[in-house]
Amino acid sequence: MGTLVEEIFSRKTGRTVKAGDIILVDVDYIMSHDNTTPLAIKAFREIGKPIYDKQRIVLHLDHAYPAPNILAAENHRKIFDFVKEQDLPYLFTQGICHQVMIEEGFVTPGAVIIGADSHSNTYGALGAFGTGLGSTEIAVAWVTGKCWFKVPETIRIELYGQTQPGVYAKDVMLHLAGLLGMNGATYRSIEFGGEYIENLPIHERIIFSNMSTEIGAKCGLIAADEVTLKYLTEQTPALERTKRPLEAIQPHNPRYEQLLQIDVSDLSPQVACHPDVDNVKPLQEVEGLEIHQVFIGTCTNARYEDLEIVASLLRGKRVHPGVRVIVTPASQRIYKKAMQNGLIETFIDAGCVVTNPGCGACIGRHGGVLAPGERALTTMNRNFIGHMGSPQAEIYLASPATAAVTALTGRITDPRRYL
């Protein structure tokens, strides 16, 4: 009985839990990556207890892989050595951790997954409880298999209507970020629902869960449905991993702290402007602003379908000569499919740089670092000052379509002009 997060935690603990309860939960998977695992290893050594269950530990190298400097290489080395020492079964170098977690079938409805990465909220798109934690708690979970939570209150966001051509899920989410603000859902669970969400494919649902982090949420959940179960069964080895039928867990007689109902029908393309993710404006207000780098990548918007939209807008054209255009697919699987279907060729012919999968330019240390005074338009989820390199650079967030047409003109451009 309750909201989706209450349902998930009630099943997990075997008793009825309510918002406000403090609970100790058995976690299904414990995720960390090259930026956060070294600190977790340090904490693990300090605790001095053995690993509780190796099968639950999933490590990724994605933030700076291959290593752009000696310190990053040393961090990778520490992780490789630790995996060998502890005989851990899961170390991936296949792309962005959150995408690989989904592709590899670790994310299933009702699962509780903690990650040493703030965007672990991403797993909510498949009806799992996913949340970000620091490295020390990851180490604690390695040795106990558990994590404490205060069951959060829920903000239910019901979206209905259909977006206009040229307007995408990213625009809707940016609009929500502007509406709720960076502190708008702190400590809360967000439940996204309504006919608009129900009609979205998984790759677009992910954007909402992923960016729930940016408005402070503990998790951003979308109840699993037929779309979810079909995706997991056909596209991932989830069934082999769970060894039990997947279940579409739904809220039951929920009590919401807040209910928002929003019609997306009249929404125009949106841009989150420098320097905050909630500084969101309709694109028209910033159209024409000069851009020096376009980055299409990250755990928000570098899935195959995103790349397909970008390729359809760039095909047979050349990007503006004054702009660096970087395409970083989210995973090797996406990269391979994009190559097989000719998208990579389209990007290269249009003058883009295609990099290996991973976090890429988003982390500001490699793969497209910004100079002082430069302005980037990206498909990322976060535009903190200095996030992509120089603190004197500016970052604007938008949809893959907006990014593609901006790459052509060198100025922030409305994708609806190219439809």
Added chain:
Amino acid sequence: MGKAWTFGDNMNTDEIIPGRFNITTDPQELARNAFCEVKPEFAKNVRPGDVIVAGQNFGCGSSREHAVIAIKGTQVKCVIASSYARIFFRNAVNLGLPILECPEAVAGIREGDEVEVDLSTGLIHNLSTGATFQARPLPEFVLKIAEAGGIIQFLKHHDFQELMGQTGKK
């Protein structure tokens, strides 16, 4: 007694310590660059026992513990904020950085004020103005971790289940 260093709302982890410095986990090294973009004079002039006073949603953004480690490295006595972002709050508790939640104190303390904090009672005295503030009490189980000096110290002497001892049966 220490000096107050004030910061605004939504101080994110990149503002506390920019990502480009996060290749190290050494507290002193990180402390040298703490708040370098938003308050360049801070790292040079902060003294052990000073306090950081900030607005809402302090520490939003990344899950990286570097933000907490950098602040610990400055040897400030504590952070006083109107509210905390959730991962930062957990990280601070787990790593033994004292944090107080007190919007009234944030409104009543200015940059450079002399501040005295009693961490055991949550009483905050602004010696420059004579005002006294009471911080919100931490949940009991969070207090247990904080009193042990962090989650690692706690686990060395206790079972995880003990955390839930008095609050788990709600």
